[in-house]
Amino acid sequence: MRLKVCYHDNCFDGLASAATFTRFFLQKVDPKAEVEYEGLAYRGKNPFREGLLSGDVNAILDFRYTRDPKLDWYFDHHVSAFQEPGDEEHFRADPSGQKFWNPEAKSCTKFMADVLRTRFGFEPGPMEQLIHWADIIDGAQFPDAKMAVELEEPALRLMTLIEAERETAFLHRIIRWMQEEPLAEIVARPEVAARIEPLLEAHRENVELIRQRAECENGVVYFDISDQLRDNANKFIPYHLFPDCRYSINVSASGTRTKISLGSNPWSKVPRTHDLAAIAARYGGGGHAVVAAISLDAGEAERARAIAREIVGILRRSQ
Ligand SMILES: [Mn+2]
Numbered sequence: 001m002r003l004k005v006c007y008h009d010n011c012f013d014g015l016a017s018a019a020t021f022t023r024f025f026l027q028k029v030d031p032k033a034e035v036e037y038e039g040l041a042y043r044g045k046n047p048f049r050e051g052l053l054s055g056d057v058n059a060i061l062d063f064r065y066t067r068d069p070k071l072d073w074y075f076d077h078h079v080s081a082f083q084e085p086g087d088e089e090h091f092r093a094d095p096s097g098q099k100f101w102n103p104e105a106k107s108c109t110k111f112m113a114d115v116l117r118t119r120f121g122f123e124p125g126p127m128e129q130l131i132h133w134a135d136i137i138d139g140a141q142f143p144d145a146k147m148a149v150e151l152e153e154p155a156l157r158l159m160t161l162i163e164a165e166r167e168t169a170f171l172h173r174i175i176r177w178m179q180e181e182p183l184a185e186i187v188a189r190p191e192v193a194a195r196i197e198p199l200l201e202a203h204r205e206n207v208e209l210i211r212q213r214a215e216c217e218n219g220v221v222y223f224d225i226s227d228q229l230r231d232n233a234n235k236f237i238p239y240h241l242f243p244d245c246r247y248s249i250n251v252s253a254s255g256t257r258t259k260i261s262l263g264s265n266p267w268s269k270v271p272r273t274h275d276l277a278a279i280a281a282r283y284g285g286g287g288h289a290v291v292a293a294i295s296l297d298a299g300e301a302e303r304a305r306a307i308a309r310e311i312v313g314i315l316r317r318s319q
Contacts, residue, residue: 001030001032001033001034001056001057002033002034002035002036002054002055002056002057003022003025003030003033003034003035003036003055003056003057003058003059004035004036004037004038004052004053004054004055004057004058004059005018005021005022005035005036005037005038005059005061006037006038006039006040006052006053006058006059006060006061006063007037007038007039007040007060007061007062007063007175008039008040008041008061008062008063008108009039009040009041009171010039010041010162010163010164010165010171010232011062011138011162011163012133012134012137012138012155012158012159012162012163013062013107013108013109013134013137013138014039014061014062014063014108015162015171015174015175015178016107016109016130016131016133016134016178017061017062017075017108017109017112017134018037018061018175019127019130019175019176019178019179020109020112020113020116020124020127020130020131021059021061021073021075021112021116022035022175022179023122023124023125023127023179024116024120024122025057025059027122027123028116028120028121028122029057033057036054036055037171037172037175038052039168039171040052040060040063040064042064042286042293042295043256043257043295047063047064048066048068052068053068053070053071057072057073058070058071058072058073059071059072059073059074059075060073060074060075060076061073061074061075061076061108061112062075062076062077062078062108062109063076063078064076064078064080064081064082064083065081065082065083065087065088065090065091065101066087067084067086067087067090071099072096072098073098073099074091074098074099074100074101075099075100075101075108075111075112075115076100076101076108077101077102077103077104077105077106077107077108077111078103078286078287078288079103079277079286079287079288079289080277080281080286080287081101081103083286100112100115103288106135106138106139106141107134107135107137107138107139108134108138109130109131109134109135109138110131110132110134110135113127113131126180126182127178127179129182129183130155130178130183133153133155133183136155137155137156137159140236140266140290140291141266142236142266144267145236145239145240145243145265145267146240148234148236148239148240149207149234149236149237149240151200151203151234154182154183154184154186154187155183157187157196157200158174158183158186158187158192158196160196160199160200160203160234161174161187161192161195161196161199162174163232164199164202164232165195170195174186174192177189202230203233203234206225206230206233206234206237207234207237207240207241209225209228209230209233210223210225210233210237210238210241211241213225214238214241214242214250216242216244216245217316218315218316218317219244219245219246219247219268219270219315219316220245220246220247220248220249220312220315220316221238221241221242221245221247221248221249221250222248222249222250222308222309222312223238223250223251224250224251224301224305224308225250225251225252226251226252226253226258226301226304226305227253227301228252228253229253229254229255230252230254231252231253231254231257231259232252232254233250233252235248235261235263235291238250238263238265239265239266239267239268243265243267244268244269245265245268246264246265246268246270246272246315247262247263247264247265247272247274247276247315248261248262248263248264248265249261249262249263249308249311249312249315250308251301251304251305251308253298253301253304254298255298256298257295257296257297257298258295258296258297258298258299258300258301258303258304259293259294259295259296259304260280260283260285260293260294260296260304260307260308260311261291261292261293262276262279262280262285262287262291262292262293262294262311263276263290263291264276264290264291266290272289272290273318274314274315274318275289276288276289276290276291276292277289277292279292279311279314280292280293280294283307294307
């Protein structure tokens with residue numbers, strides 16, 4: 001049997017979900033299944049390419065819902081899971097008992113592991129540590145910004161690599177290692193360490209760049225690094241630099257897209273009062289109440305700045 005696992009690409013929770021689901025499938029459904037992976041990204045209107053669900057069994061994890069009849073298993077926790085009219089009704093009417101969504105879950109990985117454990121007898125075994133860290137990372141449940149920015153923990157080093165790595169085959173090797181090896185062993189592999197080191201160097205540069213460009217006013221940090229072609233700066237840097245801020249808005253760009261990132265400071269003493277997914281949705285974006293994003297095409301920095309300024313204005317006025 002061929003199992004196709006589609007997961008949220010370049011995301012620790014997405015890859016951890018793919019690894020966890022694979023272990024479940026091999027353990028409880030078909031130990032001989034041939035597994036194929038494909039990462040999905042929020043780009044443009046339709047992120048589902050023709051022929052995507054090409055397995056005998058198909059799963060989508062930590063990503064948007066599709067009404068495609070070839071979808072067999074579904075797990076997600078994004079508030080914005082249902083994008084097309086009729087998607088949510090279709091999901092709710094599903095008779096398979098294999099499609100699950102919980103927008104309150106901190107991570108898709110832990111949500112899925114809990115469902116698979118209680119309903120399908122799944123035993124995570126050595127993957128407990130991975131599941132635990134997926135929940136900490138995706139739920140931004142770090143004890144402080146320092147831990148999230150200094151990146152000493154193996155899980156956080158692996159997260160940094162996953163968010164930046166562009167070689168699909170290498171990401172798929174990580175998913176396979178995640179099923180067998182402790183995180184400390186994965187990051188100690190010479191081929192992994194060699195890819196992490198330059199990223200840590202770039203990360204240290206990002207901290208300096210954001211330190212120079214960010215301005216904090218009325219509890220809202222804003223910066224624009226869209227001229228740098230770095231769209232994956234660690235999202236906790238602003239909270240490390242400005243511990244008293246509540247929100248962080250920034251514009252960044254890569255060769256393929258321009259991005260407006262909306263974040264809230266998980267360690268802020270003043271509680272968050274805005275739903276960032278709802279604000280992002282007004283501009284065609286999505287995400288979670290605590291962190292969201294809007295993707296535009298490459299070369300749209302000017303429009304991105306205008307949108308970001310509008311959002312900064314909304315947040316600053318209401319402090
Ligand atoms: Mn997730």
